Amino acid sequence: MTQFARYYQRYSKARLKALIILSLAILQFPLAVSASLVALPAIAQDLQVNAVLISWIPAIFLLVSLISQLPGGRLSDLIGLKKAFLISCGLFALGGAMAAFAPNIEILLAGRVVQGAAGAILASAGMAMISRIYAAGGRGAALGWMTSAVYLGMTAGPLIGGWLVDLFGWRSVFMLPVPILLGVILSIRLFIPGEWKSSEKHKIDWVGTAIFSATIAALYFGSTRLIELNGWLLALLGVGLGYLFIKWSGKQAFPLVRIDLMMKNKTFINSATAAMFMYASQYGIVLILSLYLQYNRQLSPTDTGQLMMLQALMMTIIAPLAGRVSDRIGHRLLATGGSLSIALGLLALALMNHETPLWVIGLCIMVIGTGHGMFSTPNNSAALATLPAERMGIGSAILSLSRQSGQLIGMAVITLLLGLYFAGTAIGESDPQLLESVTTNALTVSLLTALLAAWFSWRKV
Numbered sequence: 274m275t276q277f278a279r280y281y282q283r284y285s286k287a288r289l290k291a292l293i294i295l296s297l298a299i300l301q302f303p304l305a306v307s308a309s310l311v312a313l314p315a316i317a318q319d320l321q322v323n324a325v326l327i328s329w330i331p332a333i334f335l336l337v338s339l340i341s342q343l344p345g346g347r348l349s350d351l352i353g354l355k356k357a358f359l360i361s362c363g364l365f366a367l368g369g370a371m372a373a374f375a376p377n378i379e380i381l382l383a384g385r386v387v388q389g390a391a392g393a394i395l396a397s398a399g400m401a402m403i404s405r406i407y408a409a410g411g412r413g414a415a416l417g418w419m420t421s422a423v424y425l426g427m428t429a430g431p432l433i434g435g436w437l438v439d440l441f442g443w444r445s446v447f448m449l450p451v452p453i454l455l456g457v458i459l460s461i462r463l464f465i466p467g468e469w470k471s472s473e474k475h476k477i478d479w480v481g482t483a484i485f486s487a488t489i490a491a492l493y494f495g496s497t498r499l500i501e502l503n504g505w506l507l508a509l510l511g512v513g514l515g516y517l518f519i520k521w522s523g524k525q526a527f528p529l530v531r532i533d534l535m536m537k538n539k540t541f542i543n544s545a546t547a548a549m550f551m552y553a554s555q556y557g558i559v560l561i562l563s564l565y566l567q568y569n570r571q572l573s574p575t576d577t578g579q580l581m582m583l584q585a586l587m588m589t590i591i592a593p594l595a596g597r598v599s600d601r602i603g604h605r606l607l608a609t610g611g612s613l614s615i616a617l618g619l620l621a622l623a624l625m626n627h628e629t630p631l632w633v634i635g636l637c638i639m640v641i642g643t644g645h646g647m648f649s650t651p652n653n654s655a656a657l658a659t660l661p662a663e664r665m666g667i668g669s670a671i672l673s674l675s676r677q678s679g680q681l682i683g684m685a686v687i688t689l690l691l692g693l694y695f696a697g698t699a700i701g702e703s704d705p706q707l708l709e710s711v712t713t714n715a716l717t718v719s720l721l722t723a724l725l726a727a728w729f730s731w732r733k734v
Contacts, residue, residue, distance in 0.1 A: 277467030281406045290464045291406050292415055296422035298362055298457040299399045301450040302392045303423050305369065306331055306680075307430025310563045311574045312443040319443065320378050324695040328688045331560065333382050335681045336493055337389030340486040342674035343529050344479075345394040349401065350471035358398040359458055364391035366454040372447035384447065396423075397673045404657050405469050412657070417596020417650040421589045427555075429585040431563055435578030481521055481529040488514040493681055497688040530671065544656035545675040547608065547729035551648055552679030553686075554615060554719040554726065558622070558641070560687055562634075565712045569627065569705045583635050584642035591646025596654065604651035605731065611647030612727035614640055616720055623716040627709065644723075652730065679722070686718050687711075 281288050309330055317327045349357035364387055371384030400419060407415040437445040492511030498504030522528035559581070566577045595607050618640035625634060656672055690711045 278405075278408065280466065287464075288406055288411075288415070292403060292418060294457060294460045294464060295358075295399045295403060296419050298358070298454060299396055299419060300422040300426040301365065301454060302396050303427035304430045304433070305365075305388055305392070305447075305450060306334060307427050307559055308434030308437070308446050308449065309334075309430075310560050311431045311434040311567075311578055312438050312446045313564070314567055315438050315443040315574070316381075320381070322378050324691050325688065326378065328560075328684070328691055329382060330385060332493075332681075332684045332688060334385045334389040334392070335677055335684055336490065337386050338393040339674065339677045339681055340489050341390045341393035342397065342677065343485060343671070344477055344482045345390075346397045346401075346671070346673075347477050347529060349394055349398040351477070352470070354398045354402045354405070354469040355461065355465065356468065357394050358402065359461060361391040361394035361398065362454045362458050362461075364388075365395055366451045367391075369447045369450050373444045373451075381447075393673065393677075400653070400657075400672070402465075402469065413596045413599050413650065413654040414593065415596075416653050416657070417593040417599075420596070420650045420653065421592040421646075423649075425585050425589050427559070427585070429582055430578075431559070431581040432575075432578030432585075435574035435576070438574045476527070478522075478525055478527065478529040481518065481525065484514060484518045484521055485529060488518055489681075493685055496682075496685040497692065499689060500693055538659055541656045541659050541671075543729050543732050544608075544652050545671055547612070547726045548649070548652055548672060549675040549679040549682070550722045550726035550729065551612060551615070551645070551652075552676045553682040554619065554723040555641075555645065555679070555683065557683035557687055557715045557719045558619065560684070561712050561715045562622075562638075565708060566634075568708055569712075570631070580631065580635055581638065584638045584645070587639050587642030588646040591643055592650050595647050596650040599651035599654055604655035607651040608648050608655070608730035609727050611644040611649075611651075612723055612730050614644030614647060616644075616723040616727065618644065619716055619720040619723055623713055623720055627705075648726070648730070682722070683719070687715055690714055 281291075313327050313330060316322065316330065317324075345357070345361075368384045368387030368389075368391060371387060372381045373384075375381035375384060400416070403415050403419055404412060433449070434446050437443075437449065488511050490511075491507050491514055495504050495507030495509070495511055498507065522530065562581065563577055566572045566580065567574065572580070595611075599607055618637045621637045621640075622634065625637075653672060694707045694711050
């Protein structure tokens with residue numbers, strides 16, 4: 274046991290300080306995604322952006338983050354989790370400032386690219402640090418609180434974003450994480466001693482990284498253009514590149530990720546797959562409900578955020594409790610029950626129409642929030658508990674990769690539906706029935722992915 278491992282085992286206050294500081298930083302990642310969703314109508318009006326292009330504001334963030342996950346996780350193991358976390362905090366703040374002062378959509382998207390790359394390391398390195406700090410006990414509960422921070426950022430973002438848009442304009446949404454992360458950098462240097470590095474000293478597989486990046490990009494661009502022949506060709510290219518990545522990784526002494534070892538770890542693979550489908554069901558509804566409530570139900574950004582906040586409330590309450598319970602009774606029942614709870618809420622939302630009372634929509638959102646709180650902490654804890662210490666960084670990165678793959682799937686569905694129904698026109702200039710059709714179809718797809726998450730959660734072992 275190292276000096277710092279003994280230190281954190283002995284001092285509970287030191288563990289708590291680390292948990293609070295790292296959770297505050299990680300909260301900025303989902304907050305940057307979800308808060309911007311409420312600001313999309315204001316950005317579209319100010320910068321004169323059409324329906325498809327406006328969807329790229331969250332999409333480019335997720336795409337770059339997804340591409341950066343595996344090399345970022347391996348880099349974190351090699352240079353040290355703490356050092357990687359500090360660098361990513363600084364870059365994330367820089368990207369936020371770029372987006373906030375962007376004079377056009379191109380500069381705004383460039384800022385989101387920087388944030389996406391930094392956020393990939395921010396999320397995975399933070400989770401890996403907490404797993405190491407709480408290695409002697411209480412890992413499930415600690416990850417539960419960190420999961421609460423993630424969910425709080427993801428679904429409280431619309432409320433905070435709505436307030437900021439109404440009071441200060443859409444640019445303030447992107448400036449929000451800048452002072453917070455600068456404070457986090459200072460706090461980490463003052464209150465979190467130690468460093469965590471992998472004992473395996475080898476270079477990153479940059480060729481594998483390039484193949485992996487091309488795979489993700491081709492699959493995403495192809496899936497958002499399936500109404501065109503070029504979309505199908507890109508999607509098929511992505512499948513072929515994915516096969517090439519698997520073959521390449523199998524021949525390398527030190528690949529980007531040991532796919533062969535991960536595939537033998539059934540608990541880890543099933544947990545990662547369940548997370549992918551769960552987040553595919555989640556991200557689509559956050560985006561599409563934000564658009565639906567503002568355009569079709571005429572709610573203000575603040576009122577929309579307050580309604581979406583109900584999901585964050587339930588997640589924040591349930592996730593830590595689920596973490597504690599999972600330490601005692603295991604993970605399988607909680608994760609599966611949470612998935613089915615989400616499916617129930619999505620089914621009710623898919624059946625709604627323009628006359629459905631807002632309180633019914635709010636109740637469905639609370640049911641979904643309860644399910645997410647039950648699912649994620651047991652799912653993450655089950656996966657990380659199967660990994661050796663030297664693989665914690667890349668393991669956390671793969672879990673983050675699964676979550677963001679799911680979010681990108683949800684985003685691809687929305688982008689495809691918006692392109693199919695709106696054909697490049699602005700949402701506000703079209704028939705409201707078109708957006709209602711997009712909403713119903715998106716919720717139906719989300720329901721199916723939630724059921725798939727339940728299946729893989731049950732098959733965890």
